[in-house]
Amino acid sequence: MKIESVDFFYLSMPEVTTAADGSQDALVVRVAAGGLIGWGECEASPLVSIAAFVAPMSHGACRPVSASVLGRRLEGPDDIRAMAADVAYNSMDLLQAAHTWSGVEMALWDLLGKARGEPAWRLLGYDRAFPKVPYASVLFGATAQETLERARAIRAAGFRAAKFGWAPFGASLSGDIDQLDAAREGLGPDGILLIDAGQIFGEDVEAAAARLPAMERNRVTWFEEPFAGEALEAYGALARRSGAVAIAGGEAAHNRFMARHLIDIGGVGYIQIDCGRIGGLGPAREVALHAAAKGVTYVNHTFTSNLALSASLQPYAGLEAHRICEYPTGLQPLARDLTVERILPDGEGLIHVPDAPGLGIEVSAAALETYRVPVEIRVRGKTLFSA
Amino acid sequence: MKIESVDFFYLSMPEVTTAADGSQDALVVRVAAGGLIGWGECEASPLVSIAAFVAPMSHGACRPVSASVLGRRLEGPDDIRAMAADVAYNSMDLLQAAHTWSGVEMALWDLLGKARGEPAWRLLGYDRAFPKVPYASVLFGATAQETLERARAIRAAGFRAAKFGWAPFGASLSGDIDQLDAAREGLGPDGILLIDAGQIFGEDVEAAAARLPAMERNRVTWFEEPFAGEALEAYGALARRSGAVAIAGGEAAHNRFMARHLIDIGGVGYIQIDCGRIGGLGPAREVALHAAAKGVTYVNHTFTSNLALSASLQPYAGLEAHRICEYPTGLQPLARDLTVERILPDGEGLIHVPDAPGLGIEVSAAALETYRVPVEIRVRGKTLFSA
Numbered sequence: 001m002k003i004e005s006v007d008f009f010y011l012s013m014p015e016v017t018t019a020a021d022g023s024q025d026a027l028v029v030r031v032a033a034g035g036l037i038g039w040g041e042c043e044a045s046p047l048v049s050i051a052a053f054v055a056p057m058s059h060g061a062c063r064p065v066s067a068s069v070l071g072r073r074l075e076g077p078d079d080i081r082a083m084a085a086d087v088a089y090n091s092m093d094l095l096q097a098a099h100t101w102s103g104v105e106m107a108l109w110d111l112l113g114k115a116r117g118e119p120a121w122r123l124l125g126y127d128r129a130f131p132k133v134p135y136a137s138v139l140f141g142a143t144a145q146e147t148l149e150r151a152r153a154i155r156a157a158g159f160r161a162a163k164f165g166w167a168p169f170g171a172s173l174s175g176d177i178d179q180l181d182a183a184r185e186g187l188g189p190d191g192i193l194l195i196d197a198g199q200i201f202g203e204d205v206e207a208a209a210a211r212l213p214a215m216e217r218n219r220v221t222w223f224e225e226p227f228a229g230e231a232l233e234a235y236g237a238l239a240r241r242s243g244a245v246a247i248a249g250g251e252a253a254h255n256r257f258m259a260r261h262l263i264d265i266g267g268v269g270y271i272q273i274d275c276g277r278i279g280g281l282g283p284a285r286e287v288a289l290h291a292a293a294k295g296v297t298y299v300n301h302t303f304t305s306n307l308a309l310s311a312s313l314q315p316y317a318g319l320e321a322h323r324i325c326e327y328p329t330g331l332q333p334l335a336r337d338l339t340v341e342r343i344l345p346d347g348e349g350l351i352h353v354p355d356a357p358g359l360g361i362e363v364s365a366a367a368l369e370t371y372r373v374p375v376e377i378r379v380r381g382k383t384l385f386s387a
Numbered sequence: 388m389k390i391e392s393v394d395f396f397y398l399s400m401p402e403v404t405t406a407a408d409g410s411q412d413a414l415v416v417r418v419a420a421g422g423l424i425g426w427g428e429c430e431a432s433p434l435v436s437i438a439a440f441v442a443p444m445s446h447g448a449c450r451p452v453s454a455s456v457l458g459r460r461l462e463g464p465d466d467i468r469a470m471a472a473d474v475a476y477n478s479m480d481l482l483q484a485a486h487t488w489s490g491v492e493m494a495l496w497d498l499l500g501k502a503r504g505e506p507a508w509r510l511l512g513y514d515r516a517f518p519k520v521p522y523a524s525v526l527f528g529a530t531a532q533e534t535l536e537r538a539r540a541i542r543a544a545g546f547r548a549a550k551f552g553w554a555p556f557g558a559s560l561s562g563d564i565d566q567l568d569a570a571r572e573g574l575g576p577d578g579i580l581l582i583d584a585g586q587i588f589g590e591d592v593e594a595a596a597a598r599l600p601a602m603e604r605n606r607v608t609w610f611e612e613p614f615a616g617e618a619l620e621a622y623g624a625l626a627r628r629s630g631a632v633a634i635a636g637g638e639a640a641h642n643r644f645m646a647r648h649l650i651d652i653g654g655v656g657y658i659q660i661d662c663g664r665i666g667g668l669g670p671a672r673e674v675a676l677h678a679a680a681k682g683v684t685y686v687n688h689t690f691t692s693n694l695a696l697s698a699s700l701q702p703y704a705g706l707e708a709h710r711i712c713e714y715p716t717g718l719q720p721l722a723r724d725l726t727v728e729r730i731l732p733d734g735e736g737l738i739h740v741p742d743a744p745g746l747g748i749e750v751s752a753a754a755l756e757t758y759r760v761p762v763e764i765r766v767r768g769k770t771l772f773s774a
Contacts, residue, residue, distance in 0.1 A: 016445065017447070018444070018446070018450075024446050044445040044449045045482075047438050047441075048438045048442050051435045055435050056412075056434065057403050059403065059405070059408050059409055059431070062431045062432055064432075092639070093639075095664075096432075167447075202472075230645060231644055232648060261617075264620075277482075373766060373767055374765075374766070375764075376765040378764075379760060
């Protein structure tokens with residue numbers, strides 16, 4: 001097969017707020033080759049990722065992502081890896097390229113899986129896919145009382161695990177302690193409790209460490225992204241004193257190096273990879289195998305549609321011991337409507353990685369129309385993008 | 388003062404080739420506040436960096452760079468640092484933001500310097516600026532013979548140091564040895580010889596190490612970017628066996644963490660910072676002070692106009708022991724014509740950091756017109772950018 005076209009669909013809710021809710025817009029990628037279609041999703045900032053695909057070349061090491069994709073051969077996984085290497089080299093000085101390529105790479109696995117009648121996880125080298133324990137991923141309430149209610153609702157919905165994240169966490173120590181107590185109370189004594197600080201402490205190890213006693217008392221399983229994504233020294237310093245609370249991070253990784261460093265230098269116990277940022281399924285699987293070898297647990301990161309969710313599960317589908325998975329709840333209508341198929345917990349509350357060919361998730365043509373954001377990019381009077 | 392406007396000028400040569408020549412296009416930034424104008428330059432991919440300034444918000448942690456800049460107060464260096472922190476947090480998930488912000492940040496120092504009648508290096512905390520020894524920065528010739536001729540020309544032009552880089556280096560060991568011998572022969576026995584591999588060896592430590600004997604024999608001062616920008620382990624492994632040849636790197640750093648890791652973990656002897664990528668002068672100066680404390684030499688990285696050259700010199704202007712500086716030669720007419728002032732070697736072949744207010748370099752209005760690339764970005768029927 002030859003890659004004939006790569007199309008981008010910028011979708012958005014009518015209004016986007018400053019909430020840390022990644023399901024408010026989406027950039028869907030459609031790749032066509034050999035009469036087949038593959039779907040992927042880039043995370044985030046659709047306009048900028050589109051620009052990184054169509055931009056004029058600045059020089060040989062700053063070419064648009066399209067230069068390493070269009071017209072290329074797609075017969076097997078090695079062809080995807082070859083394109084990934086070319087994007088890394090040819091778009092070395094184009095920072096956004098990794099995010100753009102991530103959605104394209106996903107779509108290539110989807111397409112290749114459909115051509116072979118195999119799920120993507122099998123193409124990645126796994127013999128079977130193990131079910132995962134989903135954690136409900138929600139934002140902290142504005143008050144501890146709201147968080148208590150959210151935690152109770154999650155428990156009532158049958159989830160065994162829940163993650164609370166972002167503001168107002170980090171604003172004050174006493175407020176954070178109230179939030180942690182509320183989350184544990186609402187979730188009940190047996191629930192797995194996860195906390196996401198959303199990088200609020202920058203590099204301030206002491207500020208983050210001040211939250212540890214209340215986390216230990218509330219049996220928090222992981223303390224996620226206390227620091228900026230690349231603050232390896234701060235991660236390492238906190239990990240050395242965090243006791244029973246593991247440190248988690250990695251969603252910002254836009255290449256396999258960053259994830260490896262968080263494991264090897266940052267001392268995280270959980271490495272969280274967003275396939276829409278790290279360059280897709282290939283590098284994510286590399287990170288999963290590295291994590292497994294180092295005794296670190298791999299976890300997907302995803303906060304958008306079920307297409308991105310399926311992609312995020314593939315790289316560790318075959319790793320039985322890596323059980324927990326992020327499962328966004330409270331998605332915006334756009335993210336819910338985007339996919340024809342849904343990934344829903346079974347009777348025991350477990351998530352199954354799709355075993356249909358590719359990513360196993362088709363995109364709704366109606367949603368592409370309903371939520372479409374018209375975009376036009378013109379350079380030197382020539383239309384580089386219009387949709 | 389209040390930041391009233393931020394304007395971008397996408398400039399380009401009529402034709403852009405795949406040569407590793409960063410002077411073929413440019414993104415110039417103009418910031419206006421308090422009746423004054425400041426100039427900066429982003430590196431690279433103008434269209435994508437413009438998009439990162441004007442893009443619609445995806446969510447609270449994925450806002451365009453404009454959200455942390457427009458309307459902000461600018462009275463002193465702390466205001467610039469506060470904006471930098473806001474960009475890092477509010478645009479956390481917008482990968483390109485660091486490159487966009489870099490040019491804006493430069494322009495803010497230029498503007499603040501003009502308001503106070505002080506050169507930027509003084510605002511950065513230095514009492515005086517020391518002259519630098521420029522190295523002529525050129526690409527390898529296609530053949531060893533061409534490289535020999537380029538090296539002879541550089542010597543004849545009075546340079547004491549020269550850097551040769553990129554393809555065909557890395558294509559074959561014997562070819563590389565011929566190139567190294569030719570560069571040394573042309574430069575003469577006393578010239579400082581620097582080699583830039585342009586990341587060609589990926590993570591392959593053995594392939595890079597195979598070039599070391601010919602480098603030692605030719606007294607190469609540094610071996611630059613043998614590996615991908617974040618391949619810290621490979622850098623460290625090569626540094627431990629490179630003997631008299633120092634390893635250099637850092638131009639890809641788009642935050643202070645990456646540069647620090649190359650020093651602390653990658654074992655580089657020279658840390659090369661591009662102010663158009665790392666977030667401007669502020670983080671670059673932090674890296675310079677960290678390097679000095681660790682016995683590592685700071686070097687500017689720049690391959691575009693004299694505006695970017697001036698910016699790149701400011702963060703280590705006051706560090707006397709850090710003598711060498713990148714000085715692009717063979718610039719495209721666009722990069723030459725862009726600035727009213729030029730930074731030229733003095734009678735002894737030394738470069739002086741401008742001591743005029745700000746960056747000390749004015750942009751030519753004629754060049755902005757001559758090389759202008761018309762761009763229009765429309766989203767939802769609304770023009771987000773037009774120039």
